Amino acid sequence: MTTLLMLGPVLIPLVAAAVYRILRWRPATVWVGAGSAAGVLATAIGTAARVTSSGPRTAVGGLLAVDALSAFMLIVIGAVAVVATAATPAHLRIELAAGRTDQRVCTQHSTLVQLFLAAMALAVLAASLGVLWVAIEATTVVTAFLVGQRRGRGPVEAAWKYVIICSTGIALALLGTFLLNYAAQHTPTPAGLDWVGLTAAAPDLDPGVTRIAVLLLILGFGTKAGLAPMHAWLPDAHSQAPAPVSALMSGVLISVAFYAILRVKIIADAALGPEFTRTLLIVLALASIALAASLLLAQRDYKRMLAYSSIENMGLLALGAAIGSPLAVAAVLLHILGHGLAKSVLFLSAGRILQITGSSRIEKVRGLAAREPVLAGCLGFGVLAIIAFPPFSLFASEFGIARAGFAGGLGWATAAALILVLVIAAALVGHTSRMLLGAPAAEPAAATTGAHPAAVPAPVGAITSTDGAVWTDRADTSVDHPGAAQPARAVAVPVQDPVIPVRTDPRRLGADSYALITALIACAVLGLTLGPLAPLLAQATTIVTGTAP
């Protein structure tokens, strides 16, 4: 029973992928993806309950194993997957209506997203470093086409950079895996690559070889986690992918890569002492946060803004892992979940805004709060969550990391990170308030698409709003003054398009809106109480640190 439960997060998405492959994207299969994600979440919770009460398990001849840390990551994958897949039907329906995609692409999208979920679940269930490596590389393969799914130059370029940089990084991790295996073979009791054996043999590992191996593993998986200076693929891939894919990549994929770093850190600390990984992680953490801060200040593209915010949060996770005390690790794990929920809400909202306005530039979006109150609310509260505003759980986790940092003798690094985090928060609030506030765009004036051929953004074409109108911008290329919440400079001209089906009530909430609101509420509740998650989090922390929080 437990075996079946723990295989669920891998098998259910595989079945769903087969369903999409055979039946294709059609009205009957629209909700299969969300159903599968709900199944992943349900089996993850079931597995977590079993693990908390009766300890770790292995399955499939020792290839897969689940402990509290894996079970926690399964819950993160399931939760973010539910949010992203629940918003997918609405996203694809609008893309279909706008003629930017077709049924074939929708089928491919849904199939690949399910394979993506299965690969991530496999990565956290892997009992050994080898299987983990294969699963993480598999996520690169399946997401490559998701990143390059939309037409045009940007997505293709992003996909190429993504595959080349991540595969190279992951290749370094493979070299590290080989070397760690080599070191493990030359201990008094030769161990394989499985976590349990490696952890037991860790004190006997040759320090010289292990140091090279750990360096390669952390740099390799750090590339996939988007830590600076190996981050170059992340802003491109996350800004060019379709919104539900961005939500999954930013919400969980990079966290799964970070989970690999945590696993490596357990072995490295036992073999080399904590100093080696601490120094390495602090450098990566501060580089990531500083890079995010410098590029967020003058950011003009709201999807890239969210992508850099992900790099910042990965930096915070690395900082927490560097501190390494039980409080810091518990905060890191909570931060993974909170960031996953908040960031998926943000990317899905951003995708919706892109569909409405046709531009991913911050200066082209004005007065969203008046035009689309629900969407604006999701974006606004999402940004408040991501900058760690109470009661959202990111406040609790960032506070925990900061407190642990000052208590753990990393005061200067923590202080520097906190100052940069404040700068980032100011930048995010500034950019977002310019999008949400200000005078709404001019009242709709009837016109036809053909009357404004030059005004239509070339690769995107006509854009639908929920009320069926098509919004295009007058060719206004003037640069916006940062920080000034002033009346809209780019006046949007809605254009009637008879082809696109008109939704009768623009204020009517779809399933996507409910998913976003639920995720935000969950994030806020987690900030107030962990509830039944507390024992799981405590056990997972014990696995990483060796002591209870």
Place this chain on the structure above:
Amino acid sequence: MSEALYGQLLNIAAGALLLTAVLILWRRELASIIDVFALQGLALATLVGLIALQEGSAELAVVAVGVLVLRAGVLPWLLRRALAGAGQTRRETRPLVNVVSSLLAAAALTLLAYAVSQPLVALDPSPATHAIPVGMAVVLIGFFVLVTRRLALSQLVGFLLMDNGITAVGFLTTAGIGVIVELGISLDVLLVVLVLQILKTRIREAFGDTDIDDLRELHD
């Protein structure tokens, strides 16, 4: 096979691995780069075959045949097919670093590989582990090709060169890490190449050429 002969043959195979890597750095015609790459696959398979022979492992012998098929057969074939569809760009005309400097860099990288690999050789000195620095040098040269070449296909070759080096190090250190993981790794590499090949075609459709310098749509 005596220990001395085994050591000599292993050194020849490892030498061929390094020599082909340097040749790839030297040549500019993509067609001949792919030929040299196939030769390197042969050298790698020979290396694995030698280790299999020495250890008397049938499983490893099967893996050696697999390496031969994948790296001297399938991958070069895929690259040639990509080249056939590439149109005019069959020559790396202006790499970021010229050929003479590249060869000097290769020499420096080889020295670096020997310096870095000291603890690896020291852990278990044997004919096989003495060849580890060569594998590391191939990894570094592959990385160098990856970052200094401008054509998509050349970058792909650089990635595969790195991968050959990593595979060599893997077999020289511990003779593989289990059949299932080995299979997963090969499958992943093959899929990455297929994905990159499809993307390369789409880059040509979108940008007109596969010069990576043209990829300048996305920046801050």
